[in-house]
Structure formats: C-alpha cells, structure tokens
Amino acid sequence: MTFTAAFLTAGIVLLAVVYIAVAHLFDTAQHGGVNEFIGTDGTVVAWQSGDPLLEPGSVTYPGELPTGGIQGVIDRTQITLRDDILAGLVWWCLGILAVFAVFAAFAASRLSRAALTRIADITSSARSITQHQLDARLKLPGPTDEIKELGDTIDQMLDRLEDSFARQREFIANASHELRTPVATARTALEIPLEQGRVPTHLEPAVTRALTATKRSETILNALLDLARAETSKMGEPEPVDLAAAIREALTDLDGLVAVRGLNITVETTDRPLTADKTLIEQFLRNAIINAVRHNIDDGQVDIRTLARAGGIDITISNTGEPIDPDTIDDLTAPFNHGKTTRLAQEQNPGYGLGLAIMKRIIERHNGTLTINPRENGGLVVHAHVPDRPFTSRAQKLVTPNPSVELAPRL
Numbered sequence: 001m002t003f004t005a006a007f008l009t010a011g012i013v014l015l016a017v018v019y020i021a022v023a024h025l026f027d028t029a030q031h032g033g034v035n036e037f038i039g040t041d042g043t044v045v046a047w048q049s050g051d052p053l054l055e056p057g058s059v060t061y062p063g064e065l066p067t068g069g070i071q072g073v074i075d076r077t078q079i080t081l082r083d084d085i086l087a088g089l090v091w092w093c094l095g096i097l098a099v100f101a102v103f104a105a106f107a108a109s110r111l112s113r114a115a116l117t118r119i120a121d122i123t124s125s126a127r128s129i130t131q132h133q134l135d136a137r138l139k140l141p142g143p144t145d146e147i148k149e150l151g152d153t154i155d156q157m158l159d160r161l162e163d164s165f166a167r168q169r170e171f172i173a174n175a176s177h178e179l180r181t182p183v184a185t186a187r188t189a190l191e192i193p194l195e196q197g198r199v200p201t202h203l204e205p206a207v208t209r210a211l212t213a214t215k216r217s218e219t220i221l222n223a224l225l226d227l228a229r230a231e232t233s234k235m236g237e238p239e240p241v242d243l244a245a246a247i248r249e250a251l252t253d254l255d256g257l258v259a260v261r262g263l264n265i266t267v268e269t270t271d272r273p274l275t276a277d278k279t280l281i282e283q284f285l286r287n288a289i290i291n292a293v294r295h296n297i298d299d300g301q302v303d304i305r306t307l308a309r310a311g312g313i314d315i316t317i318s319n320t321g322e323p324i325d326p327d328t329i330d331d332l333t334a335p336f337n338h339g340k341t342t343r344l345a346q347e348q349n350p351g352y353g354l355g356l357a358i359m360k361r362i363i364e365r366h367n368g369t370l371t372i373n374p375r376e377n378g379g380l381v382v383h384a385h386v387p388d389r390p391f392t393s394r395a396q397k398l399v400t401p402n403p404s405v406e407l408a409p410r411l
Contacts (some may be wrong), residue, residue, distance in 0.1 A: 003108030008101055015093040022089060026082040118147045122154065134162035172228045180221050187214040223354040226287075227335065230280065230361040240273035243306045243313070246282045250289045262299040270308040275388055276366055284362040285315070288382055291355045292319035296379070312368070312387040321379035329372055333360040359384070 140151030190211040300320035
C-alpha cells in the first residue's frame with residue numbers, strides 16, 4: 001500500500017505537470033494578424049496574412065458576417081479546440097493513471113511479498129529455536145542485501161548463545177561430578193566413627209549436625225546431576241513407554257511415605273504407550289509423583305491421569321496441599337525456588353526446589369508443554385502434553401554425566 005500510494009502521488013504530480021505544459025503550449029501557439037477584405041455585397045470575405053500557417057484565401061458566409069470577423073472565428077475555434085483537447089487529456093490521464101495504479105499495486109505486492117517472505121522465514125525459524133535446539137541456523141538464501149545480513153547476524157548471535165549455554169551446562173555437569181566424590185567421602189568419614197561410638201559424647205551433637213549438612217549437600221548434588229542430565233544428556237532413541245507401569249513403579253517406591261501420610265491415591269491411565277525417551281519420561285513421572293506425595297497434607301489426595309490424544313498424550317498429576325499464591329506459580333519451575341507460601345516447612349518437606357525444574361526441562365526436550373496451576377482448595381495441578389512422535393537425536397558437544405550413576409529421587 002505504501003509503494004502504491006507513492007506511485008500514485010508521483011503519477012498525479014507528473015500528469016498535472018503535463019496538463020499545465022500542454023495548456024501553456026496551446027496558449028502560446030494561437031495565431032492572429034488576418035487582413036480582411038469585405039465584398040460590396042457584404043457576403044464575401046477574403047484575407048491575406050503573413051503568417052505561414054494561414055494561406056491566403058476567401059470564405060463565403062450565407063448570412064451576416066460573424067462577430068469579430070475572421071479573427072474572431074479563429075480565436076473562438078482555437079479556444080474550443082484547446083478546451084476539448086485538455087478535457088480529453090484529463091480523462092486519458094485518469095484512465096492511464098488507473099491502469100498503472102493497478103500495475104503498480106501488483107508489482108509492489110509481488111516485490112514486498114518477496115522481501116517479507118524472507119523476513120517471515122526468519123521469524124518462523126527464530127520461534128522454533130529454543131535453548132535445547134541452539135544448533136539450528138537460519139542460513140538465509142538469496143542476494144546479499146540487508147535482509148540476508150540480518151539473518152547472518154542472527155546466526156552469529158546463535159553461535160555465541162550456543163557456546164555460552166554449552167559452557168554453562170558443562171560446568172554444572174562437571175561440578176556435580178567433581179563435588180559428589182568428596183562429599184560422599186566426608187559423609188562416610190562422619191558416619192563410621194559415629195556409628196562405632198568413637199566420637200566423644202560432647203562432640204556428638206556437632207558431628208551429627210555436620211553429617212546432616214553433608215547429607216543435604218549430597219542430596220542437592222544428586223538433584224543438580226539430575227537437572228544437568230535433563231538438560232544436556234543425549235536424547236535416546238524413541239521407544240514405547242508403558243506409562244501405567246512407570247507410575248506403579250514410582251508409587252511402589254513411595255509406599256512407606258504414602259502410608260505414613262495417610263494419602264489417598266487414584267490412578268487412571270491409558271493403555272496406549274507413549275513413544276519417547278523412556279529414561280527421561282520415567283524420571284519425569286517419578287519426580288512428579290514424589291512432589292505430589294511430599295508436598296501434600298496428611299490424609300490428602302493425589303490424582304494421576306494419563307489421556308491419549310491426537311498427536312500425543314496428556315499427563316495430569318494433582319495433589320492437595322497448602323494454598324498457593326497464583327503470583328508464584330510461574331517461578332516454581334526455577335531451580336531452588338520454593339515459592340513464598342507454596343510449600344510446607346522444610347522439616348516436613350526435605351525438598352530443594354529442583355523437582356519442577358527438572359520436569360520442565362524433560363518436557364521441553366520432548367517439544368512438549370508443561371503447565372502448573374494452583375488447586376482450588378490448596379495444592380498443585382501439573383499438566384504435561386508430550387507429543388507422541390519420534391524425535392531426532394542430536395549430538396551433544398558437552399561432557400555429559402556418567403550414565404552409570406544412579407539418580408536418587410531426592411528433590
């Protein structure tokens with residue numbers, strides 16, 4: 001529309017100039033200087049002129065001689081001719097302008113669409129790039145112009161971002177591994193003399209506190225290792241995952257805690273398997289169920305549902321619990337975030353705010369969506385949609401955690 005408006009403006013100015021020029025030429029091209037000779041009967045007029053455009057001649061009028069004589073006739077004829085031609089010129093200009101306006105609109109549409117299509121490609125590609133798919137690049141084709149320069153600049157920015165994320169994840173994975181061994185060694189060094197009674201009585205409280213702190217540190221490291229694996233580990237080949245079996249296994253591990261808390265658990269699952277990374281999906285279910293059980297109230301409720309849908313499977317896990325501030329919901333998936341009034345006391349809930357963060361990373365790795373909403377009477381509703389289609393594994397340039405290390409579900 002902008003291109004067409006610019007063309008119409010230029011066309012109107014051009015035609016206006018042409019109209020004024022033609023009118024000026026008509027005004028300067030009028031001829032005069034006729035010498036008239038009237039016959040004795042008053043009906044025959046002859047003229048003689050030095051103007052080369054007016055040849056000598058005569059004219060016979062059947063009646064009275066026109067007003068102004070021959071010169072008046074010539075002047076009126078020139079004025080009429082000028083007005084008729086200029087009026088016709090206006091209509092011709094309007095017609096030509098309309099035809100070329102249509103052509104200009106078509107040409108402008110094609111040209112702008114060609115340019116905007118490349119911008120749309122950039123937008124679409126940029127939307128599909130996430131922190132887990134930073135290896136994707138625009139690689140914009142076409143001539144070397146401003147749009148291609150923009151695409152190349154975005155590719156260079158993605159190179160820097162990928163390198164930054166890679167270094168960050170590599171640091172987390174390596175730090176978790178390097179710290180796990182000395183922490184485990186310190187825990188063992190404290191446990192053995194304490195269990196053998198070789199610690200003086202007056203030092204037992206201090207050693208016990210140190211042992212408790214060491215165990216908490218080891219738990220955090222294990223959770224960080226889980227988070228690092230969820231973010232950086234190479235995706236396994238897709239395979240059918242029996243969600244019902246994975247849920248039963250997770251609940252079996254929590255039988256003791258469920259009995260102590262007096263929780264009522266209901267499970268409704270689909271028979272259709274989910275095609276995905278089995279290890280990560282089982283870890284997601286385990287973390288989700290652990291959170292629902294631990295962050296609950298005595299004699300509370302846990303509802304687990306899986307529903308097959310076109311293109312994927314929905315997993316919903318809800319639990320009763322303390323009232324949750326809706327303003328803190330979006331922050332709960334951040335690492336080490338417990339919310340303001342969203343969790344029970346630390347003594348009752350030995351969590352570290354990493355469970356939901358790990359769950360979110362796992363679902364994102366499967367190109368799914370994870371939503372968290374507060375339950376009406378307290379508690380959380382965690383809903384995940386996992387696409388039921390194979391995904392492409394991509395090579396990792398990071399140092400990933402040792403897959404032989406057992407991931408304890410202590411989140």
